[in-house]
Amino acid sequence: FHPDTQSISYTTLSRFAPVKLLPPSSRKRVLVTGGAGFVGSHLVDRLMLLGHEVTVLDNFFTGSKTYLRHDVVEPFMIECDQIYHLACPASPPHYQFNAVKTIKTSFIGTLNMLGLAKRTKARFLISSTSEVYGDPEVHPQPEDYWGHVNPIGPRACYDEGKRVAETLTYGFHHQDGVDVRVARIFNTYVNPHDGRVVSNFIVQALRGEDMTSRPVNIGNGDEFTIGEFAELVREIVEKVQEEDGIKPARRVQIVYKPIPTDDPQKRRPDTTRAKNSLGWQPRWSVRMGLEEMVRYYKAKMAEGSM
Ligand code: NAD
DSSP states (O other): OOGGGSOOOHHHHHHHSOOOOOOGGGOOEEEEETTTSHHHHHHHHHHHHHTOEEEEEEOOSSOOSOOEEOOTTSOOOOOOSEEEEOOSOOSHHHHHHTHHHHHHIIIIIHHHHHHHHHHHTOEEEEEEEGGGGBSOSSSSBOTTOOOBOOTTSTTHHHHHHHHHHHHHHHHHHHHHOOOEEEEEEOOOOOOTTSOSHHHHHHHHHHTTOOEEEOOOOOOSSOOOOHHHHHHHHHHHHHHHHHHTTOOOSSOOOEEEOOOOTTOOSOOOBOOHHIIIIIOOOOSSOHHHHHHHHHHHHHHHHHTTOO
């Protein structure tokens, strides 16, 4: 794929992060697994705007873009300089749909991609997750916390899959010298059908439905109880509706329901290491991100795609 062949809005993307085309000598052959998914498709857009040659592997289990159809559980060979290994269903309804397939994707898929990285000497990054901490007993969670995961609970296929994927990643690093990176991502802004707390609340509030609350805290330094988070979503949805001249017939209520099995009680990332070693810190507050999401979901509802 070449940047010229893709229809990407520069203005939209550059609003979020400025992108400068790299000189030809710095451009890489990059493989992105799971590149049709939410995080992957944004990553692919950015890599292509930088001028890299990008190949995307995806089995379209949850992704929506049209790229090379391939299941990472099957081996794949290509010459490449970097691998971003993102392939894995990420939201509970998706990963619990076929638990055995989910853990196979994390285990065998990661094994295949690490084998490829070893053969091609490509740098390898895996998108891991805050779920490796499970329902943590330490708060906030630094990277050296080992976690508290139920190995046979309903979330285990995802949590344990990512843990074994991390183990494999460091195994290939120590045994074979593969150059690896592990990013443990906390809840991101996501698609409307994702099924996690951020999207659920916005969809429910926009539809005028009561918000059903689960105790999951949101990553980023901004920490909320689930009740506070529901209040914030309601406030933002009301603001956006009011700006558009919409007056709902009644105020949506916040309804507390029992916690699903093994749902974490609270989580907040300790991002000290990311700040110190990568100079990374979130640029968007949760409020800013939520306002963008609410407008985006609203537009999707208006066009009938939700
Ligand atoms: P997503 O479901 O939108 O994307 C995942 C992609 O992987 C989809 O396009 C899907 O079709 C593809 N896929 C799944 N199984 C596959 C297989 N066996 N072979 C090939 N492709 C396969 O999810 P996302 O939110 O974009 O998450 C991307 C990555 O980031 C995942 O590894 C996820 O575990 C990790 N992550 C995401 C979040 C988040 O909040 N979004 C948080 C922590 C970690």
